[in-house]
Amino acid sequence: MEDRKKILQVKEDWLSTDYAKFVAKVPERKHPFMLDSGIEINPLYTPADLDEDWSYLERLGFPGRYPFTRGVYPTMYRGRFWTMRQYAGFGTAEESNQRFKYLLEQGQTGLSVAFDLPTQLGYDSDHDLAVGEVGKVGVAIDSVEDMHVLFDGIPLDKVSTSMTINAPAAILLAMYIVVAEEKGIDRKVLRGTIQNDILKEYVARGTYIFPPRPSMRLIADTIMFCAEEVPKWNPISISGYHIRESGSTAVQEIAFTLGDAIEYVKTVIEKGMDVDKFAARLSFFFASHNNFFEEIAKFRAARRVWAKIMKEKFGAQNPKSMMLRFHTQTAGSTLTAQQPLNNIVRVAIQALAAVIGGTQSLHTNSYDEALSLPTEESVTVALRTQQIIAYESGVADVIDGIGGSYYVEKLTDEIEKKVWEYLDKIEKMGGMVPAIEEGYIQQEITDAAYQYYKAVADGEKVVVGVNKFVDPNEDLTKFHLHRADPTVREKQVKKLKELREKRDNQKVRKLLDDLRKAAEDENTNLMPYIIEAVRARATLGEITDVLREVFGEYRPPVIF
């Protein structure tokens, strides 16, 4: 940048004259302007605000090439749009199946399954702790029979299916494979993702079952199994979304997610698999929040940091191993119960940031989510929002259209710097597992969440319709709310009873016993054992119980 000095000179002059005079007349709204990540925002960015050694080829390069700052594919959305994938699933498998078919008819291009909490925690619907929870936040799956119903009439060799499942992810993947095979579809053609990211469960989402170490082994088993057997499947979606939703900053979201990812990669490599054999199938999941430029910069920084980690730390050779491919969801926590239609606008802005940030797939939230489960109407508006961005806004016609914005490039650099600071600190603690066991990560997130709460409570942070522009006559009662069917549990319990009468119980017992023995040997991959138990109609709860006995249960440290 040959004119760097000149620009700095003129900028200094501008700041001390035009700018200063104006500020004297009309003071600025805030002192200083800050991002939640702790980065101060200058009034104006110029090419001279970039680092002196800033190099286009080093920091940005070209789409589809290292360090992938501008995008992971050479054509990005000029070839194909991102996958529009709305998270759905509630009640019984029958109901969810209908919602899936509806969404596919509306032009959705991938399925995303939400499971109820008993399923996510490895309890059958007839377990005592399942009272009140069966079919509530997603579909209840007790055995492969429910999975058959869930995907009835859906061509598993054509769709890609994403499953939000973590602690028992191996079991749900096994069910998907068995369903496909029983329909005559080869597991080699299956496409989709299991979330399978246990580390963020300990710090943010809470659906852990086993302690970290046996959980890491289960994850390594699924990653290694998929690399050999289900090559088009993403065996993990390393998720910052829930970390962000539990109150972290954008920098923490990226730092802790990549910290988790490093831990997974380390674990699989230690088990003896070459990094390039599995790394290309690692996928990520982030949130898109309100601060438009910060979010875009965050996605770009994440791609660059990950590429460097894979290349420099793990010695990956295959460029695909260095690509950070990610799903994005708009930030549910930013949606307000007050004036819910405003949420459509929030979601649109967040979705736009995700698209400009180069996401591979996107879920847009429904505007009534702060009130209850979304209705068909609100889900449709959310999907239409994506379609408008794709087909009408024109942002998808160029690759990384915002690249080269002085502000966004500077922000990308600063976020990257702060992410490295966290990663270095975590490494000094011995990695993510010790950092979580000691409660460090949880404390950082909890502190950020409380700061955010206080900023809103004190009015320092404006939330339109909540602490400013409040509608005093607003009636929060006028919205139609979808309510999950209260009889789902009864139905599931009945199905379970029938299943246990019908199946070959002796065979189930034997296969569960085989699984127990395999679990006791750390070096045995559990996937084949789980698949056989699932095929014999062992239930999710039965399989998880065997693992609970061998692995024990996790108890969290006390963090406020």
Added chain:
Amino acid sequence: MADRVVRVLVGKPGLDGHDRAAKVMARALRDAGFEVIYTGIRQTPAQVAQTAVQEDVDVVVLNNLTGAHLEVFPLVVEELKKRGRDDIYVLATGVIPFEDVELLKEKGIDEVFGPGTGPIHIINWIKEHVLGEKQGE
């Protein structure tokens, strides 16, 4: 020690693992000068109730974001009654649609703080009902 310190239990009955709201609430209540006991996630109604009894709290604040509130919250009230402590206030918070408010109140929940409310509303309610009662004595 003479001034009355309000003791509040923040409880998470049900399987919901999202505890940001509960933790933010616990901190906000602490900053309002209350002694706050937190149960952690994944509690049964009996666990929440026995905790409330042992800690001799004035108020139990329940939080659940999964929609299990209609089944689970009234069970906490029942468990408190079983233990002879249904005099303890029970407040409901979380994603609770308006049409559930009366249903919960009929089942013994003293107040519902659904979407659009925050810790400040709960703090004010507790100050009025617990400390106000004290002034009236």
Added chain:
Amino acid sequence: MRNKVSKKKRLVLTEEEVFRRLIKGDEVGLARALSMIYREEASSSLLSRIYAYNAEKKEKAKIIGITGAGGVGKSTLISVLAETLLKEDKRVGVIAVDPSSPKTGGALLGDRIRLQHLFPNSNLFFRSFSSRGMVGGINPFIFDAVSVLEAASFDYIIVETLGIGQDEIDIVHMCDLTALVIAPGLGDDVQFLKSGVIELVDLIVMNKADLPTASKTVGILNSYTRMVENHPDIVKVSASKKQGIRELIAYIDNKWCELKNTGQLVERRTTRWKFQVGNWMRYIVGKKIHGFVERGEVKPKTSPYEIAISTLREWGCEV
């Protein structure tokens, strides 16, 4: 949304009811007795009845103090201790003290989270206290709380306090025997070993003993304890793996019986009782002094020392 609800009348129990219920082990009565003491609402006659009742009792509770720095796994250890004792049909009472905010008086009491999975259980009682109003670690409430739990016939009473420091040392006066919990990775940080804590505790529990660095820490410890006469034994456990817990309980039981048989238990409890007299005196006088200082008129020409002496004499103190 916020309709007025009729105000509930908080449960009121007379001291007579509280006493009768608590000696039966009733949780409502027990919990209320603790609240009354903590809020200074209990009359001296209720406290005297409790002490008299305990003095008559044949079966004494084993009162165990657990102390140690943050992060060594005290809560986890107490959780598995309680779990193991409950399986043996023992009644376990736990008291935990957390700091309160000096600014608002509020407190976050989270110690019981680690034990919540053991509830509901009628043989397990847990009470969280904040350190509010506890001047310089002088803490008459916790002492009396222990006596209340003893009256409620617990087999084991576990008292957990945070951190190591001068303030925590009175835990050893409060309990029959006190365990200091440590974890590997002590490194060069042996300050506390020099501070004399080791001479006061009855045993050192080496938690996380399964970690590879544990033996190094034990080595450092041994070199220190050897210099101390009657030095405490080191018991190795891994609370998270539930290893060594039964052995730890056996150690505690043996030690306690030894104290009992040699008359040291009576001696310790006598010391404890005397210490508590002093605690109450310091607390009561401390509050009186605090009130006086707050109201105090400033007389810049008089020395503060003179005011102090003359006021104490006015109060009838021979100084």
